[in-house]
């Protein structure tokens with residue numbers, strides 16, 4: 236199996252030759268036009284769509300069959316004919332001239348293959364199965380097109396504004412890469428989706444450049460309650476739903492873990508059979524390490540971290556410069572529960 240090397244080409248003003256004038260050629264031309272390529276079609280006939288491009292002056296058309304020499308000066312070429320033998324001759328010329336060629340549905344005559352594409356503004360996901368299964372590439376495209384993860388692409392315009400501002404003010408190089416990750420949050424995305432672009436850009440810049448703790452990674456300390464999973468607070472549930480990493484122990488009700496996204500890493504911090512229990516210091520190190528790696532971390536503790544746990548004794552190694560913690564106590568706190576008849 237061939238292992239292909241993925242790239243994005245800058246085709247602006249570069250000569251691209253398309254051989255063939257059918258519907259497939261038209262599809263390829265439409266995308267090439269977006270990239271600003273200088274397009275020449277070689278084909279005895281052409282679809283109405285291609286003819287329109289030609290009439291509009293965005294595409295040149297050599298109305299004849301392909302002949303050796305057509306790839307002269309080309310940067311890339313696409314063979315979209317319905318004749319394998321023609322593709323083979325085009326490939327020979329392409330190899331001679333060092334021109335990259337895609338022969339549609341014809342891998343032996345390709346030096347590059349076409350990916351399935353998902354586009355959101357400037358964000359492009361290109362999917363290839365390495366030629367193993369184009370049907371699977373399409374399935375992945377269709378799934379990704381409706382995937383929530385793609386929502387992050389909506390941040391591209393404010394990211395671009397913030398980045399060029401930082402570049403102009405000479406601050407870009409001094410921003411820690413992890414800080415960017417900590418600043419790209421669901422709250423920021425919600426602001427943009429609400430149409431509050433200016434506020435979002437200001438908040439992003441404040442997080443990236445401020446020394447007031449904004450933009451630092453967060454660790455949520457969540458009280459899992461006295462046993463009943465229904466006693467988790469709404470804030471605690473929200474934090475779990477957004478977590479990239481959940482560190483939990485034996486006392487936390489197992490069903491609470493279901494609130495975390497399936498992709499979240501779940502780390503058991505209690506005593507497991509045959510394994511050394513993590514010490515409090517070990518757990519703290521783990522929380523800090525995961526937060527500094529740009530993950531949203533939820534520490535799910537049985538009971539109330541401020542009553543039975545050690546949240547009140549926030550660890551001294553907690554690096555004030557790198558992360559901060561938020562707490563979501565279980566409600567009502569066990570100490571606030573009304574006495575039951577059995578209580579002394």
Ligand SMILES: C[C@@]1(CC(=O)O)c2cc3[nH]c(cc4nc(cc5[nH]c(cc(n2)[C@H]1CCC(=O)O)[C@@](C)(CC(=O)O)[C@@H]5CCC(=O)O)C(CC(=O)O)=C4CCC(=O)O)c(CCC(=O)O)c3CC(=O)O
Pocket residue numbers: 337338339340341342345347348349350351352362363364365366367368369370371372373376
């Ligand atoms: C190697 C490659 C070379 C290339 O063409 O660049 C190639 C080769 C071949 N395709 C074949 C068949 C199909 N191709 C599609 C669809 C697409 N094919 C595309 C690319 C590629 N196809 C390159 C590898 C991409 C990768 O790495 O995965 C996509 C992604 C992009 C595009 O075409 O622009 C586009 C999806 C667009 C979308 O997102 O919807 C479907 C499904 C459908 O149409 O629904 C089928 C039928 C189902 C199936 O076979 O899986 C055949 C057999 C032909 C025959 O037997 O006659 C061959 C030849 C062979 O495999 O030997």
Ligand SMILES: NC(=O)C1=CN([C@@H]2O[C@H](COP(=O)(O)OP(=O)(O)OC[C@H]3O[C@@H](n4cnc5c(N)ncnc54)[C@H](O)[C@@H]3O)[C@@H](O)[C@H]2O)C=CC1
Pocket residue numbers: 254255256257258259260277278279280281299300301315316317318321339340
């Ligand atoms: N139609 C479809 O949905 C799909 C087709 N394909 C494949 O892509 C290729 C092209 O498909 P279509 O555009 O539908 O085919 P088509 O038959 O509509 O177009 C083929 C084009 O190639 C031109 N051509 C033939 N010999 C030529 C030569 N010697 N020099 C220059 N041009 C020449 C023809 O004049 C025609 O314009 C075919 O191999 C097909 O199997 C792949 C995916 C989907």
